[in-house]
Amino acid sequence: MALARYIAAKLLAGIVMIWAVATFTFFIVHSLPGSPVDAALAQKLAAGIPYEEAQQQIQAIYNFVPTDSLWSQYRDYLWRLLHGDLGQSISYGGVPVRSVILDNAPWTLSLAVVALLISFALGLGVGVLAAMKRNTASGNGLTLSGSFLHGIPTFITATLLFFIFTTKWPVFPYGDAYDINVTPGFSGPFIASVISHAILPLAAYVISGYGAWMLVTKSSVVSVLGDDFVVAAELRGITTGRKMRYIVRNAMLPLFTILALSAGYLFGGSLFIETIFNRQGLGALQFNSIGARDYPLMMGSFLVLTVSVILVNIIADLLYPIIDPRVRR
């Protein structure tokens, strides 16, 4: 029963958060100067189309009534949002925002998930190592490297990788997610092309993500190492392997809570990485929509990014009782 209430509370908090973000996004985006609908309207008026007719055309294309009050636009927006309708993209000529986002999301998500898994595994391994050797030169070196790598911004890592491996030594191809010469499909050359195009962006994600995992793992393992149960287990003479299992299982708890944080971090990184490597994806979509003042797409992609961060948070909260039995009580 307590668990059901815990889950219900987390879900409710998530829904309220999504509403807050949707509202915030709507009003901040609508307070920006220079609307493309105004520009399109002015264009049609200048072409000699009567005002009423021009407005109807715009409404037909963009599903948007420019003269409505902000409040009724907001109500309209929320109502359509409840039905999964994010409106029509302006820069894509009236294509539904939902399908634009769905077309681009897999490229970002697949890369982000693989990057997350690699940096998690790497950070966990190196973090445990750094914790075990914490008072030696090599241990301190590992920690310092983690802090330093964690500190380098994603755009610097990505730009350097790009410069070194496509300009200086053209080892990896530049731009897009795969070669335009291969036809997409489940074939060897296509998969090889996708992988070779993904390596540099992936490396950029991992290099900037790994440091955080490593540092948190290290400090978490160090704090568990001093716990009474570890000392007791050592005195009982358990094997090193079993001891490590005890320690890692306990030390993983804080890692789990920063998983949610890192989801937001990854999406922030996707903006840089997709822009620098000229790939398609949610980050690039978001950036381009801002430049094109494509309000519906801007709101849609911002909302999708935020909602996925919230969802990751909810999932982390829901999985927490499984990982930490103490919460279940």
Next chain:
Amino acid sequence: MVIATADAIVDETEIVAPPASRVPLVIRVLFGRPTRAVATVILLLFALMAIIGPMLYPNNLRVDPEHIFAGPSAKHWLGTDYAGADVLAEILVGSRYVITSAIIAGILMVAIGTAVGLISGYYRGVAESGLMRITDFMLTLPSLPLLIVLSQKWKFGSPLMMGLILGITGWAFIARPIRSQALSLRERGFLEAARGLGLPARHVIWREILPNVAPFVAMNLLLSFIGSIYAQTGLFFLGAVPYSSTNWGVMLRQAVEGGALQASSAIAYLLAPMGCIMLINLCVVLLLDATDELFNPRLRG
């Protein structure tokens, strides 16, 4: 985004406090180890650069159209940019914007974050849950896209404006850990005693709780400072923000736009601002553990 860990605090506690001496504590701690001394000196040099750098050159940098994207030479130590301007001069001139706005943003983030964390950790009830909902909201919003959207609304022309916006949007990641530390301190004996004595809340928060979280606050001040450097150079790098004067982010932007990524000879132009940013990062990382010795009274003799 920078995630702070309690690392520095865990590792350095075994250090025995040096005997009290006439040398001020700050100098003893910052120059106590060679790595720290080097880091401190480099950071001081950057501060000096921000103060006097822009005074050394005229408002419009002299360009040398004969040498575009030139490599390092005796005349141009760090080479020249796409228009033939001296890169070293641009680094010096551009440092003021970056460092000033990062200092403003860092102080603001830490001030708001600490205040929100302490207040919501001390008071129970409406104030606490309201503040924490706002904190959660700020943590959830993806900061970079948010900054890009905001940059369309407000112009980030002055370092003050840039610092204010970064500070107002970036404090949430400090508020949360400060709150949980305040919550756990709240149950400790000395705080119960303080409350039992009927000391006013203001006194308990600022005089009793704050000194206990001071090392963490100081560490976050450093992390916020470098985080703000990244955020703003990143914004300029993306070309999301219109600019009128030069700074390191603008240099990166112009290097990429000018084709430095495709020309090997322009590597110095690209590396100079990056190198400055990474050097500051390294120095700050080396100084992180010093904050504990500076602000934790238990480590002193």
